[in-house]
Amino acid sequence: MIFVMKQNVEKSKVDAFRKIFEDKGFKTLYSFGTDYQVVGLVGNTSILDVDQITETNVIVEYGKRITEPFKMVNRKFQPENTYVKVGPTTFGEGLFQVIAGPCSVENENQIMEIARAVKLSGATLLRGGAFKPRSSPYAFQGLHAEGIQLLLQxxxxxxxPIVSELTSLSQFDLFEDVDVIQVGARNMQNFDMLRELGLCKKAILLKRGLASTIEEFLMSAEYIMTGGNSNIILCERGIRTIETMTRNTLDISAVPLLKKLSHLPVIIDPSHAGGMRSLVAPLTKAAIAIGADGILIETHNNPAEALSDGAQSLDLSDFSELMVEIERRVAFENKKLDKS
Structure with a gap:
């Protein structure tokens, strides 16, 4: 249940309104923007009469019930878009960010060559896996702490700014200087991890689970946001379907749907969705057209020798060519490839 306050209501009066319900055992949530203040109630709100509360509190413009289980990430609770600041870049409506880099950090020469090249081509953030959750225990698992240090270099x-995946809370201290913590598809419903990430202020790139619904995806974001961290970037990376010719099936409709339901920025990972480098460019173009706020692309200086996901990684030349097309299409959609 939410209550929208009348314009120019003093914050002290809003706080007093919240205390009325907190004293009754409800948890209250507060959201504000340039011209609105919203108070949300969490608890057994079925016992409350929305109309009666609205009529008896002069500071309330109107109230409504939120039927969806996700509250804080809900656009009904916060009508204005959230903008997530990461170093010199910002994720949000009207802007477009390109995160590029290898699936795994393999050695110093590899990550430094890739970082220089993607920077020159126009990427705005660098990705790289130091800890790699692999289906096979025999596959390359990453350089761990050494990989983080190479990313920082x-x-x-x-x-x-750098983006890297956290696979266990035991690694958290190593991510102190990492700009964006990625929560991978396998950890989307690792609720203990989500709760802890809610207590930090770092940007969190939350990937959709392999077979998760939109509601489940948003509920995972809710776990983070209820802890106090609203710096969340949602990432559609494809879901598992009956199709076997692609690694996953990119749910392109997820972008406008998520933007309708939530105020959080949404990006697309075309590399994991298709699983083939030939699909990365067309899926990237689709992401821009559908309104995504950015993309996450795997690039490598030698995909044929990559220790993980080489088949879906663009080489540095192909990435450079794609960036030219990205900048053109981003401008056509009246967005900005923003570094400020």
Whole structure:
């Protein structure tokens, strides 16, 4: 249940309104923008009369019930778009970010060459896996702490904010200087991890689970946001379907649907969706056309020798060519490839 306050109501009066319900055992949520203040109630709101509360509180413009289980990430609770600041870049409506880099950090020469190249081509953030959750226990699992240090070295030289995946809370201290913590598809419903990430202020890139519904996806974001961290970037990366010719099936409709339901920025990972480098460019173009706020692309200086996901990684030349097309299409959609 939410209550929208009348314009120019003093914050002290809103706080007093919240206390009325907190004293009755409800949890209250507060959202504000340039011209609105919203109070949300969490609990057994079926015992409350929305109309009666609206009529007896002069500061309330109107109230309504939120039937969806996700509350804080809901656009009904916060009508204005959320903008997530990451170093010199910002994720949100009207802007477009390109996150590029290898699936796995393999060695110093590899990550430094890739970082310099994607920076030159126009990427705005650098991705790289230091900890890799692999289906096979025999596959390359990443360089772990050394991989994080190499990413930080690349960040120092290029100025690109870095994105890397956290696979266990035991690794959290190593991510102190990582700009964006990625929660992978396998951990989307690791609720203990989500709760802990809600207590930090870092940007969280939350990937949709392999077979998760939109509602489940948003409920995972809700776990983070109820902890106090609203710096969440949603990432559609394809879901598992009956189709076997692609690695996953990109749910392109998820982008406008998520934007309708939530105020959080949404990006697309075309690499994991298709699983083939030939599909990365067309899926990227679709992401721009459908209104995504950015893309996450796997790139490698030698895909044929990559220790993970080489088949879906663009080489540096192909990435450079794609960036030219990305900038053109982003401008056509009246968005900005933003670094400020």
């Amino acid at each position: 690349a960040k120092k030289e290029t100025g690109l």
